[in-house]
Structures are given as C-alpha cells and as structure tokens.
Amino acid sequence: MSDQSTTQTRELAPARSAWHVALVRPETMTFLLLIFGLIGASYLSPFFLDINYILRSFTLTAEMSIVALVLTMVIISGEIDLSPAANMALSACIFAWVQAAGAPIYLAVLVALFAGLAMGALNAFMSIRMQLPSIIVTIGTLIFFRGLAQVIAGDKSIRVPDSFIGINTVMIAGIPLPVIIFFAMAIILGFVLGATIIGRQIYQIGTNKEAALHAGINSTRIKVGLFLLLGLVSAAAGIMAVSRLGSVRYDLVLGGELQMVLMAMLGGTYIFGGRGTILGTFLAAWLLVIVSTGMTVANLLPAIQLTVLGILLIVAIIATNFIYARTQR
Amino acid sequence: MTLVRSILLRREAGILVMIVLFCAAVGFYKPQFLTLQSLKIILLLTPLVMIGAMAQMLVLVARHVDLSIGSMLGFSAMVVGLMYREYPDIYWLLGFPVAIFTGAILGLGNGLLVTIFSLPSIIVTLGTLSLYRGLTFIISDARQINRSVIPTELKVMSRTSPIFDIPWIILIAFGIALMTFIIARHTQLGRQIYALGSNPEAAPLRGIDVTKVTLIVFTLAGALSGLAGILYASRWGFVNPSNTGAGFEFQVIAAVVIGGVSINGGIGTVMGTVLGVLLLGCVAAALPLLGIPGSTQNSIYGAVILIALLIDRSVRQGGIIKRSGAIE
Numbered sequence: 001m002s003d004q005s006t007t008q009t010r011e012l013a014p015a016r017s018a019w020h021v022a023l024v025r026p027e028t029m030t031f032l033l034l035i036f037g038l039i040g041a042s043y044l045s046p047f048f049l050d051i052n053y054i055l056r057s058f059t060l061t062a063e064m065s066i067v068a069l070v071l072t073m074v075i076i077s078g079e080i081d082l083s084p085a086a087n088m089a090l091s092a093c094i095f096a097w098v099q100a101a102g103a104p105i106y107l108a109v110l111v112a113l114f115a116g117l118a119m120g121a122l123n124a125f126m127s128i129r130m131q132l133p134s135i136i137v138t139i140g141t142l143i144f145f146r147g148l149a150q151v152i153a154g155d156k157s158i159r160v161p162d163s164f165i166g167i168n169t170v171m172i173a174g175i176p177l178p179v180i181i182f183f184a185m186a187i188i189l190g191f192v193l194g195a196t197i198i199g200r201q202i203y204q205i206g207t208n209k210e211a212a213l214h215a216g217i218n219s220t221r222i223k224v225g226l227f228l229l230l231g232l233v234s235a236a237a238g239i240m241a242v243s244r245l246g247s248v249r250y251d252l253v254l255g256g257e258l259q260m261v262l263m264a265m266l267g268g269t270y271i272f273g274g275r276g277t278i279l280g281t282f283l284a285a286w287l288l289v290i291v292s293t294g295m296t297v298a299n300l301l302p303a304i305q306l307t308v309l310g311i312l313l314i315v316a317i318i319a320t321n322f323i324y325a326r327t328q329r
Numbered sequence: 330m331t332l333v334r335s336i337l338l339r340r341e342a343g344i345l346v347m348i349v350l351f352c353a354a355v356g357f358y359k360p361q362f363l364t365l366q367s368l369k370i371i372l373l374l375t376p377l378v379m380i381g382a383m384a385q386m387l388v389l390v391a392r393h394v395d396l397s398i399g400s401m402l403g404f405s406a407m408v409v410g411l412m413y414r415e416y417p418d419i420y421w422l423l424g425f426p427v428a429i430f431t432g433a434i435l436g437l438g439n440g441l442l443v444t445i446f447s448l449p450s451i452i453v454t455l456g457t458l459s460l461y462r463g464l465t466f467i468i469s470d471a472r473q474i475n476r477s478v479i480p481t482e483l484k485v486m487s488r489t490s491p492i493f494d495i496p497w498i499i500l501i502a503f504g505i506a507l508m509t510f511i512i513a514r515h516t517q518l519g520r521q522i523y524a525l526g527s528n529p530e531a532a533p534l535r536g537i538d539v540t541k542v543t544l545i546v547f548t549l550a551g552a553l554s555g556l557a558g559i560l561y562a563s564r565w566g567f568v569n570p571s572n573t574g575a576g577f578e579f580q581v582i583a584a585v586v587i588g589g590v591s592i593n594g595g596i597g598t599v600m601g602t603v604l605g606v607l608l609l610g611c612v613a614a615a616l617p618l619l620g621i622p623g624s625t626q627n628s629i630y631g632a633v634i635l636i637a638l639l640i641d642r643s644v645r646q647g648g649i650i651k652r653s654g655a656i657e
Contacts, residue, residue, distance in 0.1 A: 130642055135394075136638065137635070141635065142631070144635060146631070147625070147632075148628045148631075258455055265452070271452055301471065302466075303467055306460075306462055307460055307463030309463075310460025310463060314453060317446075317448055317453075317456075
C-alpha cells in the first residue's frame, strides 16, 4: 500500500503545470493582494487611481522599502536584523549633527555612511563572530543606536540647510528620485540574489548551514558582508529621510523595524531562512503603500493602521509558513 | 573553600559584585547616594520592571521571547482605567482581577499563535506589540485616562505602607518574585519550563506537554503584564494610550539578560533577575545624581544588554572567573 502511494505521488509530481507552480509561489499571493488592494482603494476614493498620487505616497516609505530589500537577503541567509530603523535614526542624527558643526555636506554624508557601516559591523561582530543569536543582539543594538541618537540630538530636532532638502521632489521623467533609487536597488539586488553565485550561496546558507559548509561556502564572509551592506544602506536611507523631512529627531522612523520585517514577510520571505525573493519584497512594499494610503483616504485613525499592520504581519507569516509547508513535501 | 568557590562561580555573584562596585564608585563621588533615602528611590523605580522581568524570565527560560509585554501592560491599564471612568462607584480592588485577566487573555493570544501555527515567538510578539498598542488606542478613543478617574485608594498604594515603611507596590513586586521563585524551583510546571527550554526536542520525549507548557508561560507573562498595568496606574496616576508601557519590553529584556537568563533557554534564576532589576534601578537612580541627562538612559541600557550578552557567552564557554585565574 505504501509503495503504491509513493509511486502515485511520483507520478503526480510532473503533472503540476506551470501555472500551478506559479500559483503556489508566495509572490503570487502578494501580487493578487496588490491587485485587490488597488481595486478596493479606488472603490473607496475615485481620486486614488492617480499614478502621481501613488508615486508621491510611495516616497514616504521609499527609504524603509529600500532597506527592506537588503533585510530580505539577510533573512534568507538565516539571520535577522531588527536594528535598521534605529540605524537610520542614528546615521541621520550624526549626519545632521556633523553638518550643523560646520562641516561641508559631502563630508557629513561620508561620516554618516561610515557610521552606518560601523553599526553593521557591530551587529556582524556580535552575531557572527561571537555567534550570539542575531535576533537578541539586534534588539540590544536597536536600543543602543536609538539611545545614542537621543544622546546626540536630545529632544530637539536638528535642521539641515535648504539646499539639501527635497530629494522627494526631484523628478526624473516624472518619477520621484527615491522611487527610481528603489527600482534600481531592486533590480541590482534581484540580479545578485537570483542570478549570481553569491546569491545561490545565500540561499544555500539559509537552507542548510552544515551542507553549505561542506559545499565549501564561506558563510561567515557572506553573512558579515550582508550585515555591512545592511548597515550602509540603512545609513543612506537615513540621509534620504533627512532630505525628505528637512530636519531630524531621534525618533525618526520609530518602530520602523516592524514595517521592514512586514514587507519581507508579506513578500513571502521564509522567517527561518532559505526562501524568499527580492520580487516579493518589491511587490509587498507597493502593497503596503496601497494599504496605508487607502486607509488614509478612507479617513481611518492612525491607531487603526497600527492594528492593521500588526494583523497583517501575523497573517503574512502564517500564510507563507502554510504555503511553504504545502510545497515542501 | 569549596563553598566560597561555588558561590563565587555562580552568575549571581558577578552581578552582585557589579552592583557593589557601581554603588561604591557613585558613592565615592556623591556620598549621599549611599543613604537609606536613595535606597528607597532605587526601590521605587523598580517594581514594574521587576514584575515584567519575572514574566520575561519564564518566557526566555522556555526558549521564547515576548516583545509585546509593554503593549499588554498598556492595554490592561487602559481597560482598568476605562472601567473606573465608566463605573466610578465600582469597588476599587476589582481593578486587580480585571487587569490580570485582561493581560492573561492577551498573553494567551500570543501563546495560541505561537503553538497552533508553530511560529517564532519573536515575530508573533512583534506583530502583537503593534496590534495590542493599536487596540489600546481604539478602545480609549486615543484619549488619556486622567488622574481624577483613578481611585485614590489605588494611587496611595504606591506611597502608603503596611509594614516597615515599605510601600505596598514594592511588597507586591517582591511577592511576585517569591511566587516566581516557588514556581521555578518547587513545582512540576517550573521544572517542565526549564526542561523545555534546555532541549525542545527532548522535552516531548520525556512526556512534557509542550503546547500546554508554552501556553501557560505566555498566559502567565500576560497576566503579570496586566498586574504591572494596574500598578502603573497606581504609581503614575494616569493611563496614556501611547506612553503607558511603551519601551517597557526593552527595560525588561535588559534587566533579565543582565540577570544572567540565557537567551538560549533553560538557564536563569529569580535571584539573578532580581539583582539585574536592582542594577538597572541603581543606574537609573545614579544618573541624575551624577548630573548625566536622562536622555542617555536608553543608550546605557542598550550597551548594558550587549555587554551582558558577551558575558553570558564567556560564562557558557568555561566561566569568566575561572579563565582569568581569580580563584586559583
């Protein structure tokens, strides 16, 4: 009997058609949700389906979306980082502080980027070199970075010169610059993750660390590289946020780690590593923008939006776990 | 000699030494730090964190983590505050069972999500952190519960004392610590929590109902957060939907990790956690005395967590005291 059932599954396996394979991919779920979100939101308000309005709304979360792309790669490699939002705040405060002290803008940018790299290095040192669980380490660094930002900026906000303000109003072919950067990052990282040896190695480390070791993959180097990249990109995102807002306080993107993890989870990244795509996170970032602007258009309280984000995170992780459990047989 | 050695090798001794050194150093610059008055200040800073730390300790020992403790505190405090506002004539002590029950329900929610869908607790509680906070805004209509609404009997609890001039709120916190000690050391449930955290694969083979133990741990954490919620209303006299309990989980995690509770589960004592809470209390009390602005407090907490993690790691790798040769 058992023999028969195994042969049956073996015969069934090739019968899966291409659309079936595509359908059980978590990105498809994200894409369908995106379509539903668009229809639902345009039903709520006829003004919603204005492409310029959506693009402008996207600039509000573009920084976090860019960071979420790199975070996706970190999660696929089997680690996690909850500190990028605090990193953004600290880098932004350092940037504003250095330029307020009289340094030229480009020097301030360099200092902030270096600070972001150093924060990534601290995470990498604690969780890779010291082999502590990255989830607890980055809770510690989250508090630490945010606390340092508070030390630097106090409770005041630091202004930046007018010439530096307004990255979100720079248009290239009618598209805001942050959105262009997001597209470019998604294409580059998607290529690295999907079509290069390093990308395949990232998946392999996340799927099975021991097997990756036996296959001769230097997982330490790759993971350290990912943490450093995440630190650097978070700092750049922090500077972009300063340029958009015109001033910075220590509570910049407070609680942003939730949204970043949510983007990765909604895009179908597997929390235990080894699965996920840049495309998924890319779609999820748009989905979140549609959802939150939809809620704003519908005049929902910000508090209800907080509730919805929490529910979405839990539902997204249950759904991806379910899909992966189904396809893993 | 072996007795002294075994005491010195314990993790708690290290924290005690840190507390003594810290207090001595601060006392050297500011002698008024070493008075009974400042001891009272330290103790008054700690009760809420103490109760939260007991909850988090049990969760961490079971190899989970609960990030939603602060939001559960806020929600429970808000429910009690609304109850006092809508029914001003209600018997004030009724707030305690209501807060504890509310917290327990929220904690059970965390536990169910973790066990039914076998999800990592950190992501679930990151979600409920935001979900419960949002619900707090919704039930309160984003408005604060004012001082006048909280019953006077409740508010004076953090000032009046039944015995030795120690306020009720501190006695309750130490009572909870004692209760946790008994649960951890002298009940079957406690031993099962430790067994589960030490080796989640072996626990079911030993006949431990993993689902049940996990659910109890998360429910207990919720109930204790609820208790901390009503004590927040007692201590500060108001409940605010955005401030009450915000960032509380970080203080609690800091205290617990300093107290030597291992993040890998299975290891942790009530004594160590109490000392960790007291050390944080000393730091918080010393900062204004030394003229260091309060805005540095969070960065110090963060740094202390990272250092404690490194110490925890070196202890696991053969003992920090043994390696430095201080005993031999």
